[in-house]
Amino acid sequence: MSVDYKSTVFLPRADSFPMRARLPQREPETLRAWEDMDLFAKVREVSEGREKYILHDGPPYANGHLHMGHALNKILKDVINRGMQMLGYDAHYVPGWDCHGLPIEWKVEEGYRAQGRDKDKVPVTEFRRECREFADKWIGIQIEEFKRLGVLGNWEKPYTTMSYDAEAQIVRELGKFLVGGGLYRGARPVLWSVAEKTALADAEVEYHDHTSHTIWVRFPVVQAGAPALDGARILIWTTTPWTIPGNRAVAFSPNSTYVVIQVKAAGENDLVVPGERLAVAKDLLEQVAHDAKLTDYEVVAELSAAELEGTVCAHPLRGQGYEFDVPVLPGDFVTMEQGTGFVHVGPGHGTDDWLLARKHGLEIPENVDDDSVFRDNVPLFAGTRIYKPDGKEGDANARIIEVLKGAGALMQQGRQRHSYPHSWRSKAPLIHRVTPQWFISMDTNGLRDKALAAIDETDFYPPAGKARLRSMIETRPDWCVSRQRWWGVPLPLFVDRKTGEPLRDPAVIERIAQAFEQEGGDAWFDSDPKRFLGDDYDPADYEQVRDIVEVWFDSGSTHAFVLEARPELKWPASLYLEGSDQHRGWFHTSLLESAGTRGRAPFDGVLTHGFVLDAKGHKMSKSLGNVIAPQDVMSEKGADILRLWVVASDYSEDLRIGEEILRYQVDAYRRLRNTLRYLIGNLADFAGEERLPESEMPELERWVLHRMAELDSVVREGCRRYDYMTIYRELYHFCAVDLSAFYFDVRKDSLYCDRPDSTRRRACRTVLDKLFDCLTAWLAPITCFTAEEAWWARGGGPEESVHLRTFPEVPAGWRDAGLQAKWDKVRRVRRVVTGALELERAEKRIGSSLQAHPTVHIADSELAEAVADVDLAEICITSAVTVSGEPAPAGAFTLDDVPGVAVVPELAEGSKCQRCWQVLPDVGRDAAAPDTCGRCADAVKHLGVAVG
The missing domain is CATH 3.90.740.10 (Valyl/Leucyl/Isoleucyl-tRNA synthetase, editing domain)
Known part of the structure; x- marks a missing residue:
């Protein structure tokens, strides 16, 4: 009578977590599930009462589909927020958008030009309405694209610089500089766009070759x-x-x-x-x-x-x-x-010259006038033009x-080709021209010194950002905050017609702000000036300024109408995070605005990332045909692949992306997924009563616990230092090398073939359960979709989402440096054995390592001591091993980097067990389980499947 031994083997069951990820199909399903359960709200519920961690969102611009730079930025923010949330903070994330300014105004004007319409004949408020609608449309589109990246945030209530409450607060913030005497009107050279007829901020300027x-x-x-x-x-x-x-x-x-x-x-x-x-x-x-x-x-x-x-x-x-x-x-x-x-x-044509x-x-x-035409009072050259509106000479x-x-x-x-300032929007060359503009003084009220002191109190990641921002503040001229456009927050100023001085009345500023809260900035253009001036001033005595506030003041004020205005947030922010160009942009203006109004920075830390380049290190551009869109990557490979790419890169430098780089991340993802699948498959039906106390575990399991304790420290410290590249590298090595290539490989036989009540199998399954608990949490900030899928595949425990958890507490007692040193030596010996067996397989002298019985000659006393009490056959996955202290014979297999170890491969003696496939002398001795070894016969009888 034969026995179906296959039915007695505990093969992994992982149907709920298939090997083939199908991320482009599964991730949208996960997103819908998160929306159905309102995951963001649930995270807020479990976070109530915790210390707040607030990463304040630097607002992207609402004028087009997301590019890879957006993906890098928002993924990195999401990874950090999720990591801090799992550290036990309340990481409430409010996304935001920059909505005012030239890029949107330019797009609306392009539509006019295509229709043959004259912008100057369109009522101001009608034009502003079209700009608002344009921004609103793209905000809706970008929200869905950001969600697809796996970014968790308050998408139902984001902030925008064009909301009425934001425009009102921007007025109040500018009013603080006005009333304090720091805001003044002066004529000085600014970079002027002839094409757009406005002054530009440094952050709106890019440099191109020009003859x-x-x-x-x-x-x-x-x-x-x-x-x-x-x-x-x-x-x-x-x-x-x-x-x-x-x-x-x-x-x-x-x-x-x-x-x-x-x-x-x-x-x-x-x-x-x-x-x-x-x-x-x-x-x-x-x-x-x-x-x-x-x-x-x-x-x-x-x-x-x-x-x-x-x-x-x-x-x-x-x-x-x-x-x-x-x-x-x-x-x-x-x-x-x-x-x-x-x-x-x-x-009139340069800052150094002006000074x-x-x-x-x-x-x-x-x-020179707004059109770059020489004025009538200029001898010889009146009426000549420097640049035409299209940027030509x-x-x-x-x-x-x-x-x-x-x-x-x-x-x-002669002629010279050199780097020259251009508008980042129209791409037209700029000129320096002196114009009357409104400036915030860097020195009148000590703004420069306050900003420099605030920099010294801020943590920078990487640290070099501190010196860069400091050098910019040390040398920057006064801040030009006026623009000659229509779409933005109106500059809320009245100028005395006799003295030329602005009206510095807090009551007037507050009336303007309250009107903006009700009607937005359009109220400035639609209202009688008397509405703002009140009964104390005669409108005939004042000129109403028609400029708008430069958009960098808008975004520099977000801390005031977001962080301070929302009780679920806090001021100052824990972190500001943007690309390195924002040293002269958002970091810069937020610092100046806050230092000028509150005496310190609106952030405790600043993190900068590099730009995204193609695989060859070139800037992406449509003309070069090297643009990789995040939407395309997600539809083909999945968002978790993009998220892996972000954390696997040194994001303090410029990042490269290309098909080969993404293929590498796909392979890395597959290894991580297979690790989770191994855990899920081998934990089927795992019950609490099966757990084994750490004190009763074999050394190998205690070594895994030690490695988990080490990793727990790496993960926690990495989250606090925003060093996810180290976290990823250590987690990947742990999964691919320590687990898949070693521990899982060694313990597979025990998991499949030991009796279910055996100490070894119970210990292994207990460790696998702890591994699953930790790995799903450690990977959740990075591969947010896959960690959730794995969590749900095991039923999810008492929580409904892995993202409602915090990192598991890992006992300090798991650490054992001596155990680590010992098993490092054991693994060195194992490498020589497996190297010898690989050669035997290549020569077709054996088919499986279980057919082998190698003799291992160990001349190194430390290595010999390390393996003395270890079942080396189990560790090397052979049927037997003989350890010898005798000198190795000539021709024995060695590895140069493991001196003192030599291996002589031989065939194992005995018969092949039809259940575990080991070649052992005791196969067939138990009639109740013929063709099995003693260990398997015992297991079969325990399971009640034995013959007779």
């Missing part, structure tokens, strides 16, 4: 600071010929040496006059001679910087409407990198070069 005119221009000396300069001409070089009409000074380096040369001959340059004397920097003389094609010249004098002081030049177009003197002044911004060592100073002119009381001309440069040449002032001209 500019270059000119070398002579400035005749009319008052010499040193005798050698009498009759000489100072030579300047510039890439912006159009700024020459605005010249009011020449700057030199106070730390350099200068020379006066006499020109004897010039090659092909017929603009050079033989015998003329030119002043240039000594370090740049050879370069100047090469550029100007001077074939013969003589240095007639060498001058220190001090000898240049007191020198005055004439404007190169003197006699044609430019009758003023041009002083020669020291300037720290003058470098010896290129040019002539002298810099022409146009105070130098202010310091010396020079005129600051306003030569106008006629101003050519005209100025022509006039300079005719006046004998031009010595050379």
